[in-house]
Amino acid sequence: MKAVPKVNTDGLYIEDTLVDDAFSGVVPFYVEMEPQQPAAPDEAEQEPASEDEQPEETPEPILAGYIVGISVTPGLYRPRFDLEAWKAYKDAESAAKAAYKAEYDQWAALPEEERGEAPVYQAPLQPTLWIEGLTPEEIEEITRPQPQEPTEVDLLKERLAAAEARNEQLAEESTINQFALMELHMMILELKEGGSTA
Template sequence: MKAVPKVNTDGLYLEDTLVDDAFSGVVPFYAEIEPEPPADPEESEQEADEQPEEEAPEPEIAGYIVGVPVKPGLFLPRFDLDGWEAYRDAVDAALSEFQQAYGEWAALPEEERGEPPIYVAPVQPTLWIEGLTPEEIEEITRPQPQEPSEVDLLKERLAAAEARNEQLAEESTINQFALMELHMMILEMKEGGGPV
């Protein structure tokens, strides 16, 4: 088993799915058809008896399973379904041309044949392309402002608390000096015999 990409009908990558190791090419997968429940079960039984059996609705293609590996480095891989069809047409044409040339070669007498024709398959084009516009890629690759982590928030709070502690320590020192001066003034007044 191997994982291969599934794409929607526009060729945009959906997810990977498991397939047999020998799988190659492109095959469709279909949307599930949900039967409509009858409005009234008794009516549906009567209608079924009266009407002939209806044909099942034709399944709708929901996307494709792609046996071509995804080219790395794409933000939103898109498989070129039209390019795949053109490539398959080129392969069929090259094979038909080879079979015709081989048939003509085989029809010649052995002494006139020469070297048999060689089948040369067309080169497979790059079928996986970028599904996003350059503007969309720029938007998702632009550095985003990061929200601060809990550690960063705690560091900020700690720095703010330390700054506040320093401020309170300075105010406390100033208050102590003011209290000492007041105390000295009171002592001087007592010693000087002034009113206390």
Template sequence: MKAVPKVNTDGLYLEDTLVDDAFSGAVPFYAPVIPTLPTDPGEVELETAPEDEQPEDTPELEIAGFIVGIPVIPGLYRPRFDLAAWEAYQDTESSVKDAFKSEYDQWSALPEEERGEPPIYQAPMQPTLWIEGLTPEEIEELTRPQPQELNEVDRLGSEMVARELEAMELRQQNEAQGAQIVGLELRLLSLENS
């Protein structure tokens, strides 16, 4: 067993799921269709089922996404499987296989002395199927540094530094006012002595 990605119908990664080791490619998975009820009560029509009709035992299914046997490329913020590129690759691979089969059939129809080397199948190059599902703006928003909140110790430390700065400012003010008082007292003494 191996884990492979599951994607929605837009190709966006949903989760991993376990599959057989031999699994490859992309196959759809299905979910039951949930009927929608009309929002206007006047639109509701009561249908009477004929007595000879049997109700359906199997619910209607729709494609809910795909199980993809191609590993996700690391480094993508929101991996998206390019379903259109996958379908185009499958079409190309099918036409290359058909061309090889035709060439091989022509080769094998020749007499053995005229055959030469058998044709060799060369699979087409597989394109990059996993792409980024986010826009550059969304990636920039995700990767922008977020302001960190201070923990309790850091907060208390910054408050303590702020209080020490306030105390130092008050000491400087006291010293300045003390110097002014001494200056005034000296002037007063000099006036009394004269």
């Protein structure tokens, strides 16, 4: 088993799916339509419709996308399988095979002494089938550096820095208050000493 991409009808990558190792190419997958249940209980009790009124065919399944046996090209932001390029490639491959078969049949029809070298099949080059599904503007938007939310550690560091700054401020205020208190104490002592000498 191997994982291969599934794409929607526009060729945009959906998810990977498991397939047999021998799988290759591009195959469609469908959404099955479920039969409609009667809407009201009264409808279920009615007699079945006559053969003329019964639908002759079950509803057609709806094309949901494709399973692609070609690996996604790495580095794409939103991989898109180019379905038109794939169809054109398969048409070119069929035309090349038909041309080779016609050339080989002509060669094989010649007498052996007139044949020369057998024709060689040359397959068309496979184009790049996985392309970018986003516009350059969309890529620029998603690759632009986004402001990151601060982590809990960052928030704790900020709080610690703020607390340290507040502690320094309080320490300075405390020192100023101590000097002011000492000056006030000195003034009181001077007044007491000045009052006792008088």
